[in-house]
Amino acid sequence: MSDITRFGVSLKSTLLDKFDRLIEQSGYKNRSEAIRDLIRDRMVAEEWISSDRETVGVFSLIYNHEQRELNKTLTNIQHRYVDIIVSSTHIHIDHHNCLEVVILKGKSSLIKKITDELASTRGVKHGKLIMTSTGSDLD
Ligand code: NI
Incomplete structure (x- = not known):
């Protein structure tokens, strides 16, 4: 100590x-x-x-899977950023609603760009980004 x-x-x-x-x-x-x-x-x-620092984001989104093309659009966006998206989990909340949690690691500017794109996709009811950290500079 x-x-x-x-x-x-x-x-x-x-x-x-x-x-x-x-x-x-x-x-x-x-x-x-x-x-x-x-x-x-x-x-x-x-x-x-500082947009070029490597950091970590946890993004959640809620959407209705019955909305036409929405599921496909969200998946297509995520496939474009496989180098940044570390993990993605899909949970069926009820008959209509889905929750997706996406973990991203990379430059903060790019994480914001991707999550803005996901959140602003038509039919997404709620998107929220937790801006956290790799933790490497916090001790
Ligand atoms: Ni679902």
Whole structure:
């Protein structure tokens, strides 16, 4: 643990009280872990701003499989990006609706392009991208 550095932070006590309440509600045992997570979250956001960094996205989409050509269109888009799409899972939610979860690894700009294309396909009811990270720069 010799690479651990301790540092002091100055802030208004009212703000610290609010922060302490917030992190307690979220289940944190101490401020350090909460602050580490905030820092990592900001660093991941930065990965997504610099468009040529390799990163990871988890994309979910909900659609009605009975919509004409929709299934085929979504599959065709995914086949165009086999180098970026690491995994894709299809779940039949009910008689009409399908959930697809697509995991992508590559440049953030390309991940956004692919997931925008999937989400904006006519008939897709909901598409949501979780912008996460390879984790390699987070320690
Ligand atoms: Ni299905």
